[in-house]
Amino acid sequence: VGMDQTHERKMSFEGAEGRPAPPTSLPLQGQGGVASQRKKLSAPPISLSLDQSEDDLFDTPDDLDINVDDLDTPDEADYTDHEIDWEEPQASQRDSAKEAVEPIPTYSAQEERQDSKLWRTVIIGEQEHRINMKSLEPYQKVISHGGYYGNGANAIIVFAACFLPDSDREDYHEIMENLFLYVISTLELMVAEDYMIVYLNGATPHRRMPGLNWLKRCYQMIDRRLRKNLKSFIIVHPSWFIRTILAITKPFISSKFSSKIKYVNSLAELEELIPMEYVHIPECIIRSATCLTYKCMAIYLRHCSVQYKSKRRKHQGTDQLHT
Structure with missing residues (x-):
């Protein structure tokens, strides 16, 4: 009887719809078993009719309907501050930009000349160096041109140690580095042929005496032509410190350079060796x-x-x- 009823329902559905009716329950256990032990879950009715309209297909339940007007949207004030304006900026932004960016200062011709005097670019040993001339203003008298001797352009270079900086200065090494470049570059400009160096050691306290490494570096950095053209190195008023240094370093100095060193104990004795007309002696x-x-x-x-x-x-x- 059950089979006949089922068959009749199937035939009636096929005759009505042309397709078998979907099941209305899902068995959780096998077919065999007690009917009381079976648990059935009710499924929502599914309509597979092809006659449904588009409105029926896209209908949503009432709990899923969303009213766009009721949604919370950000106000204009929430994003206008962070919005990128591709057009002309606002007046407040223009004012802040003017305050942040300072205009490039313009130099007059006199200021440009003055600025160029503060720095000097020299080439020593095929390398370019910059000298801070502002820091060397009190020490530029350390080297001067003392005229010429003999026949031709044989220069007299005067080096006054009394104008050197004190070694207890905080910027002593920086000044001596700039002074080293200044002395070497100035010597190359002053010397054309043979020359002699007059080292004035008088009135120079020990704190202003140049170090041995500094003097050695000066001699090594001098161009080979200048080392070759040096004919005499006269030390005026030599102290025991100078004599001791030269005595200690004599084994390490070439014999040619050692033969060029002369000691002079007075200015009168110096006047007998060289013309003193253009030699500047500090007071x-x-x-x-x-x-x-x-x-x-x-x-x-x-x-x-x-x-x-x-x-x-x-x-x-x-x-x-x-x-």
């Missing part, structure tokens, strides 16, 4: 030399007085013996 060295001359004169007079007294005593003793 501190002149005062020091004058004081040194007075001291030498005092020592000489004291020595003469001692010798006179000793001779007088001898004569007095001889006279008493004769008497």
Whole structure:
């Protein structure tokens, strides 16, 4: 009977719709078993009719209907601050841009000339160097041109150590580096043929004495032509420090350079060697030399007085013996 009822339902559905009716329940267990142990889940009715319209296909339940007007959307103030304006910026933005960006300063012709004087570009050993001339203003007198000697353009280069900076300065190494470049570049400009260097050591305290490494570097960085054309290196008023340094470094100095070194103890002795017409002697060295001359004169007079007294005593003793 059950089979006949099922068959009749199938035939009735096929006759009505042309297709078998979908099942209305899902068995969770096998076909065999007690009917009370079966659990059935009800499925929603599914319509497979081809006669449905497009409106029926796209109908959504009431709980899924969304009203666009009820949605929360950001206000204009929420995104206008971050919106990129591809057109002309606002007035406030233009004002802030003007305050942030400073205009490029324009130099006058005089200011450009003054700025160019603060830096000098030199080429030493095929390398380009820049010299801070502003920091060397108090020390540019350390090297000067003292005229010429003999026949031709034989230059006299005067190096005054009294104009060197104090070694206790914080920027001492920076100044000496710029001064080193300044001395080498100036020497190349002053010298055309043979030349001599007059090193004025008088009135120079120990704190202003150049280091041995600095002097050695100066000599090594001098162009080979300048080293070859150096004919004499005169040291005026040499101190025990200078003599000691040269004595220690003599084994490491070439014999040619050692033969060019001469010691001069006074300006009068220097005047006998070179023309002094264009040689600039600093006032501190002149005062020091004058004081040194007075001291030498005092020592000489004291020595003469001692010798006179000793001779007088001898004569007095001889006279008493004769008497």
